[in-house]
Amino acid sequence: MWEYEHAVDTAATAPAVWAVWSDVMTWPAWNAGVEKVDIDGPFAPGTRFRMTPPGEEAIEMRLADVVPHELFTDVMDAGDFVVTTVHRLQPNPAGGTRVVYRTEITGPAAAEVGPQLGPAITADFPEVLAALVRHAEASERKD
Template sequence: MWTTDYRASTNASPDAVWAALEALHSGTRLGPESDDFVLHGPFATGTTLTVTPQGQEPMTSTIVELDPGHTYADRTEFGGLTLTFRHRLTPLEDGGTTVTHVLEIDGPDADTMGPELGPQISDDFPTAMAELFAAAERGVTAGRLRSICAGMAA
């Protein structure tokens, strides 16, 4: 297995960060660099989603871990490898949040492919985290997006 992580903190509460994380994985673009996500069912363990990274072809992922307010993980099968993307939220004493974004690459060729593929995949983690934090600080939520879309359809 090959793994890497990126960790950063925000003044936004864990609830606000979780709401923005759920909004992203439910289809809300948080910023100009966001990947596109299409959720195929409820935001729950076992649900699949289509992920289209910037400038790449769509991939299918499955939500494999969901502990609201604490942990989100999805898994993608890619070229004989298993890519697991995990977000862990840790509350700070001052009300803010530290988020650790982990990429795990597993499979028979993980030890040789991971050092090459992993940095290419995780290169955008700082930008993605900045967009997540900005959205959390703005109060972006999946429910807020749905109400905006419903208002536009009326």
């Protein structure tokens, strides 16, 4: 198994961050690693979506868990390995919200694939989370 976690704190509330996350079609507006997203239904467990990184082929994923204002989990199943990313919101005791992204690569090929694929997937997490919280904080100020 390969794993990585990154977290940031924001003054934005969990509902403000959730509003950004659950509006999948706007992901390219704040996530530079997403050129396009197509989703086959509601932001709910079992829904499949395709996320296209800039200049690359679309990656097919499935929403495994969705708990509004708390977390969602997406899964990319490549057969001999599975990439699971949990996007979690936690109350920050100092106020605001802690946003956590955790990725795990499991399966028979995880030991071989994980050390190369994992860092490629997660390298932009600091920038993505920073952009996410900026977007959530800005949208909250507008309300």
